[in-house]
Structure formats: C-alpha cells, structure tokens
Amino acid sequence: MPSVIFEIKDSIGFITLNRPDKLNAFSREMALLMQERLDECKSNKVRCVYITGAGKAFSAGQDLAEVANPDGSGMKKIISEQYNPVIKKIRELEKPVVAAVNGVAAGAGANIALCCDIVIAAQSASFIQAFSKIGLIPDSGGTYFLPRLIGWQKASALMMLGEKISATEAERMGMIYKFFPDETFSENTLSITKFLAEMPTKGIAFTKQVLSLSFTNTLEQQLHQEDIYQQKAAETEDYKEGVKAFLEKRIPKFNGE
Numbered sequence: 310m311p312s313v314i315f316e317i318k319d320s321i322g323f324i325t326l327n328r329p330d331k332l333n334a335f336s337r338e339m340a341l342l343m344q345e346r347l348d349e350c351k352s353n354k355v356r357c358v359y360i361t362g363a364g365k366a367f368s369a370g371q372d373l374a375e376v377a378n379p380d381g382s383g384m385k386k387i388i389s390e391q392y393n394p395v396i397k398k399i400r401e402l403e404k405p406v407v408a409a410v411n412g413v414a415a416g417a418g419a420n421i422a423l424c425c426d427i428v429i430a431a432q433s434a435s436f437i438q439a440f441s442k443i444g445l446i447p448d449s450g451g452t453y454f455l456p457r458l459i460g461w462q463k464a465s466a467l468m469m470l471g472e473k474i475s476a477t478e479a480e481r482m483g484m485i486y487k488f489f490p491d492e493t494f495s496e497n498t499l500s501i502t503k504f505l506a507e508m509p510t511k512g513i514a515f516t517k518q519v520l521s522l523s524f525t526n527t528l529e530q531q532l533h534q535e536d537i538y539q540q541k542a543a544e545t546e547d548y549k550e551g552v553k554a555f556l557e558k559r560i561p562k563f564n565g566e
Contacts, residue, residue, distance in 0.1 A: 370416025
C-alpha cells in the first residue's frame with residue numbers, strides 16, 4: 310500500500326496518511342508523495358481537501374529511525390525538501406483544506422494539521438509539540454501558526470514543556486475549530502467537508518488569501534486588500550448565483566466558478 314492514499318470523490322480530494330504501523334510518522338517517501346497529492350488537488354475537479362490518518366493516529370511527526378540512519382536525509386533536507394513544501398502547498402492551495410485529526414498529532418504531524426484552514430478532531434485525539442523532548446525546535450510552521458492561534462504564552466509553554474493537549478482542551482483554547490465524539494467524528498467531519506465542497510470555491514479561496522495577508526498587514530493595508538478581493542469575488546459566477554438565489558428565495562447551486 311502507498312504511504313499516502315489519494316482519492317477524489319464528490320469534488321473532495323481525500324488525502325490519507327497511510328503508515329498506521331508507524332502511527333503515520335513521516336518518511337521522506339511519504340512527505341514527497343503528500344506534496345504530489347496536494348498538487349493534484351489544484352485540479353478543478355477538487356473543491357475541498359480532506360487530510361486524515363489511517364489507523365489510530367493522525368501523524369506522530371518525523372520517523373526518527375530515518376533521521377538516525379547515517380545514510381538517510383539530514384535535517385536540512387528534511388525541513389527544506391519535505392516539510393516546508395507541504396506547509397506552503399496547503400497554504401497556497403486555492404480551496405479549503407480540512408484536517409480531520411483522528412488520533413495523536415505530534416511534532417510535525419501536529420503543525421501540519423494546525424496550518425490547515427479548518428481543524429477538526431476526534432474527542433480521543435491529542436496534540437503534542439514534542440520537539441523539546443529531543444532537543445529540537447518546533448518546525449513545519451509551528452512557531453508561526455500556534456502563537457497566532459492561542460497566544461504567545463500558551464504557545465511558548467506548550468512548545469517548551471511538550472505537554473499533551475486533549476482535543477477538548479485544544480478546542481477550548483482556540484487551537485482547533487471543533488471536536489466530535491469518536492463515534493460521530495467521521496460523519497461530522499465529512500458533513501462539514503461536503504458542505505465546503507458545495508460552497509463558492511473562489512470566494513472561499515479569496516477569504517483564505519486575505520486572511521493570510523492579515524498576518525503582516527496594517528489595518529489600512531488590510532482594508533485595501535479587502536477592497537481588491539471583494540471586487541474579484543463580485544465578478545464570480547457563484548456570487549451572481551448567490552444573489553439570484555437569495556432574491557428568488559431558493560437554495561443556491563454553486564459551481565465553483
């Protein structure tokens with residue numbers, strides 16, 4: 310079986326990390342394959358992306374056995390060729406990306422989840438910034454996204470202490486959007502993902518892009534970008550359909566254009 314399973318169904322690109330015997334820890338092959346699958350999600354056939362893990366984990370992060378191998382990739386290649394491209398591709402993808410965290414998400418696995426647009430977890434899932442336990446710093450965008458999600462103090466403490474955070478606590482502190490009981494997790498996450506796949510795809514992409522710009526913009530700059538992107542959104546077919554459906558008092562049927 311491939312280390313990443315990919316399927317397009319109902320306009321959703323399903324990406325499943327598939328090394329369940331290793332808690333979906335990332336090998337070089339797995340990281341490069343995930344990059345290829347994210348590129349495939351640029352297709353117009355895909356209007357939303359769903360990332361999850363096979364078995365009982367989302368991802369335990371980097372496969373340390375591969376790092377310890379003297380013939381394996383060094384840390385520089387692991388960061389620059391494996392993880393950083395994954396983060397960039399998720400953020401640059403012009404459609405929503407949902408992380409369905411079905412179990413433990415540790416290290417790079419946690420930070421890949423947290424860079425997604427919407428993070429949903431099973432109640433039994435957990436998040437761990439495990440880097441400090443082996444003398445490393447958080448990578449895969451962790452030092453960028455986590456402080457913006459939960460604040461400097463919380464992020465600093467979680468990164469330095471390596472404390473395991475439950476899905477319940479992650480939702481409470483704003484780290485994730487929502488958790489669901491394990492028995493309804495798949496049903497609820499798929500329902501949200503299908504809803505997103507039927508939304509105005511370009512409008513959602515513009516929202517994603519403007520939110521990213523807000524990390525570095527002043528208020529004045531952000532207002533200017535809102536003006537630019539709102540004009541783009543107003544030129545889409547989905548906007549026209551949305552207004553028409555509202556006036557006709559019916560449910561809109563968006564086509565992603």
